[in-house]
Amino acid sequence: MCATLIGGMDRLKREYIDTARKSGVDLKVFTGKENRISGQMGSTDLVIVFTNKVSHSARKEVMQYARSRSIPVAMIHSCGISTLRQCLSNHSR
Known part of the structure; x- marks a missing residue:
């Protein structure tokens, strides 16, 4: 499975990837x-969006992209x- 994470903290980027x-999951x-x-x-x-760490415009752009391709x-x-x-455990079932 391949997932995309939008948002989060720069300092945790490596840990996000390792956890996935x-x-x-390829993240x-x-x-x-x-x-x-x-x-x-x-x-x-x-697509996973961490809403407290992403701009409204980035969230809107990603949502339009996901909807157009029927991506959860x-x-x-x-x-x-x-x-x-x-x-990831909830969505990989």
């Missing part, structure tokens, strides 16, 4: 500061490692 890998991480996120997302099975989106307020772990 342990769950058998792409965008902290929300990048330009044109949807153009870099590529093919993904799940998980919007979560918290941005911790345990939150990511829980989200």
